[in-house]
Amino acid sequence: MTQRPHRDLTRRERQIMDVIYRFERATAAEVMENLPDPPSYSAVRALLRVLEEKGHVRHDQDGPRYVYFPTVPRERAQRSALRRLVRTFFDDSPEEAVAALISMSASDLSDDELDRLADLVLDARGDGR
Numbered sequence: 001m002t003q004r005p006h007r008d009l010t011r012r013e014r015q016i017m018d019v020i021y022r023f024e025r026a027t028a029a030e031v032m033e034n035l036p037d038p039p040s041y042s043a044v045r046a047l048l049r050v051l052e053e054k055g056h057v058r059h060d061q062d063g064p065r066y067v068y069f070p071t072v073p074r075e076r077a078q079r080s081a082l083r084r085l086v087r088t089f090f091d092d093s094p095e096e097a098v099a100a101l102i103s104m105s106a107s108d109l110s111d112d113e114l115d116r117l118a119d120l121v122l123d124a125r126g127d128g129r
Helices: 011-023 028-033 041-053 074-089 094-108 111-125
Strands: 057-062 065-070
Touching: 011 028, 011 041, 011 065, 011 074, 028 041, 028 065, 041 057, 041 065, 074 094
Parallel strands: none
Antiparallel strands: 057 065
16 A cells, blocks of 8 residues: 655755655665764664655665665655645745746846746747747
8 A cells, every 4th residue: 555645844854855866765874974964873764764654765675774765756746845835835826936936036047047938938828839
């Protein structure tokens, strides 16, 4: 039976998931080496157990080591997190979220990135080139 991942992650759990997504498969030691201000090894193992109980990761055994991997593809997790963010902070309005992102980073966007965004808008309207 596949368990549906629990949605709420702590800051540290999100950091661990980021490491696991980056490496695709990681041991507790590898996770610990890649965390900012890492907790103890036993704390990382405990957090990995919690993430497994919440349904975010599973593990395979490789000799004496557990190798952890995500249960949900990163792209699906990103979409789910983005939906929650838009619902929570932008009154369920993708337009408000996109406007906020563009206004935050307008000076950092290159002409190519702005062209890509314009193309995405045209595609969404069905007016794509």
